[in-house]
Amino acid sequence: MTLGDDSEVERDSLFRYEEPIFAREELLDIRHIPGPDRIVGRDTHMQRVANALNPAIFGRPPKHLLIYGKTGTGKSLVSRHVTQRLATEAAKDSVIVRTAFVDCGEENTETSAVKTIAAQLNDPEETGITIPERGLSTGDYYKRLWTILDSRSDVVVILLDEIDMLEDDEILRKLSRAGENSRIERCSIGVIGISNKIDYPDQLTERVKSSFQHDEIVFKPYAADQLSEILNNRKDAFREGILGDDVIPLTSALAAQEHGDARKAIDILRNAGRIATEEENPEVTVEHVRKAKERTEADRFNEIIAGTPVQGKAILLALALLTLMSDESEFSTKRVYDTYTTIVNEIGMDRLSERRVNEILQEQAFLNVINSTRTSRGRGRGVYSKHRLLEDATIVKKVITSDDRFEVYEEIGV
């Protein structure tokens, strides 16, 4: 994009006033929901979701669904897209289908989830019902939800994204039994639960297993050719002739090698464009893609450790340096602690006890940044823990040393 003719206006040279690389960068934004002509390679999955929801076309209860698959495999996209099309089609026969979307990573209690659903499906002017942020019991939120459903919709489809993050599965039981118990009379409910965990149903309580009868669909990671197709379909994010020939094939190959994650592929492509812009290069090249891959991983890791206190960072840095400077990949708490001690002494931080460091390592294991295993020393001689970084040590070091406090370690272990 170029801003309008502003030859008269004096501009601050600190900023750029032309977009030499991107034509429609928003197509590569993670929040962008692509239109039907840009969804690629998921026809079978879309059809299976549509089959489960099909009864809603006649105002009848849809089948519940559980959708599994690794991150970035199109689970949310396909679910949202099919429910949208369902609502449009049903409306042609005067059947009112509405959808609620809950991110259970954010709304992880039964109360906050039911409150979110009620708020999304309500129209206070039509129902005269309000959904206050606080002050109601869980039971009262349900009562209001049932009234809202019956007064406004024939069918509702409730998407529970990251369903495994819910504290318990009570909401599934209530939603799936609402019709049976005559809590609602007119409206039918279909639930689509989305999860990265293939073994999620094992977590369900017996009570829920029997009431929540559902179909299951698995989304496999994308192969390189599918990722290529997804990226090619968004090529118009860039100006014509800007993308080097090998850029999309390389981006797809790199993302396919990792986890077949479309989100990551799109992120790498966008970052490649941004790096080309920063370097004032007239073309996006494979070199930009390689740099972009590193930046994308660093961004992701940065997000994961965003809330980690400085002590946690010092411990992770210790583990990264050990990994980079030896042939091994697993280290005892004692070895991590020794390196950690050197770091905190050198940069003048307080030193925590070995026991506390071990606890923080366990917390990092919880974040999926490291893997900790406990090994027995032999009969009666206790156990010890070993820790291994799950992230690329170079990336971990790069991100942590971008914090000024740890800058002195930037060149160590390269």
Ligand SMILES: Nc1ncnc2c1ncn2[C@@H]1O[C@H](COP(=O)(O)OP(=O)(O)OP(=O)(O)O)[C@@H](O)[C@H]1O
């Ligand atoms: N088949 C596809 N065609 C076009 N774009 C896709 C496709 N699959 C995924 N994407 C894009 O990749 C990104 C991630 O997709 P989506 O959010 O649906 O993944 P997900 O499987 O739900 O991941 P998560 O479990 O992390 O939420 C979105 O921006 C989406 O637009």
